[in-house]
Amino acid sequence: MAAEDQTPSTKPRPDKAKKRKKPKRDKWGQPIAATAAEEPSVEPEQEHPAGEVEAAVQVEKAEEEVAAAAAEGYEPGKVVASGLPYTTTEADIRKLFEFYGPLQSVQLSRFPDSGNFRGLAFICFESEEDAIKSLELDGFKIGSRYMRVERCRVTATSNKKRKAEFQTDPKKSEGCLSAYVGNLSWNVTEKDLRGFFRSSKIASVRFAIDKRTGGSRGFCHIDFQDDESLEKAVGMNQSELQGRPVKVAYSVQ
Template sequence: MEDFKKRKLAEVGCVEINSVEELRSLLDPLAKPQLVDLLAKLGSQYPSIAEEIRSIASADPVHRKLFVRGLAWNTTSETLCAAFQEHGEIEEGAVIYDKATGKSRGYGFITYKHMESTQHALKAPSKLIDGRMAVCNLACEGLTGASSTSDLSQRKLYIGSLSPDVTSEMLLKYFERHGEIEEGSVAYDKDTNESRGFGFVTYKTAEAAKKAIDDPQKILGGRNIIVKFADSHKGKTGQTQLPAAMVPMGLPVASGYSQPGNPHVNTAPIGYNYPQTVAPYPSSSYLSPPNAPTPYPSQGPVSYAPVTGKKDQIGLPPTPPVGMGNYPYYIAKQ
């Protein structure tokens, strides 16, 4: 029988392969699309190969775990699993809650038992759960998945001036006339679960979002509503920030100055170290001091000629010269 098999292979020009290494050497040069086509064809013909492919593909949970965002605050883990069990058997599913408040953080995870179920769920990533349009993608992709493409700014709309009576279902029903919606809901207060008067709608195409903006009829719940791109509304409700130079700041109090209740400490102010080095400046930077004035020439004592006094008619001494005061002087004999 063995000889017959070898003879048949030789007749058709085939070489019998007896080892895994020989198969690897043949498969190694093939491109990925060729390998995928080959395995798909063999899997469809041989159930054992199909089962092996399924087992290997599902071994790593990274290919079976979904990240689901946009959940309502009242959505529970049970509700989340019930919404996704239509695609296959769920191995694990949970809504993520805040540890401090115990309230939902608006997202969760679903892990299927088989990779095929995950791929089936990704074909319809948007799902209405508890009145909100939730969106899923592979957890390993995070927020950079297919639903968060670079053109999100052209597909996501801000809807304002909503009536408190408008629900997420009403919002989605109203805007789905312009195109397929990927995600959308009314914004609710976490504490009271009441509408905050606005919401968001994300279309799958930028063309649908443009139609919604250009639609002249924008009346929902008996009110004229605001429809514009979500990016153009960012930061409008936040507090206006002053430039750094205008933000009021408290000046630090130096520790070397007396403060109420604190004794004076003879230390340098905070942030200063002594001695400080003064940057040198060239001597040319300073003006030359003016020259000292030339001293006046000294003058020797002035001598005056002796004054000869004369007696008046009644024999009294004459009046002293001007400037002599009561200083005595002698009258020369005549």
């Protein structure tokens, strides 16, 4: 009988163990050692300050915009403004474009012979998004001129071509009867050019057209009927047409 009386006293022990497990399932009860050890490993993963999350999203978005611009053949965050008055200063350009966002740099294109501003500027923004917003300035009137603003393309051939056209005058090739005419106002017509070169016999005028807008790109090639007409035209290099000194050089064949 004594042994039987002792048996019930040993059975409740598993119940006590079960009672100790209850706090594990109750987050709001008294924490036990096991729960206290688990909680710190979970809490840091759940805590993400709003500022850090937003910054991460912005960085990811910026990287996507830069990648998209590069894929489309544009320089990320960079636009080119042309058709500006020659009296425009870098400070004027900065003030105009900083309205859309912080700038990294502003580069003014100048005539190699005189060093004067030639109405063309390259503006680099800190973000691609701000650069795209600044395209709203396309057609903006400054003084008596309407500015053109477009994204800056990246092509090795166009860079080489620009150097050939604006930095050094190409030599006349054998049989050449054509001339490159650049730095033209956007609204210059064939009639204007024929009047400008009235002392030369013109066979045809070929304007460079912007595929995106359908407008003039500010330069053309003119075919002349004879060598004398070509020489007269090239001799008019830097003569003024509609307030702009026109670049005239032998056409590159």
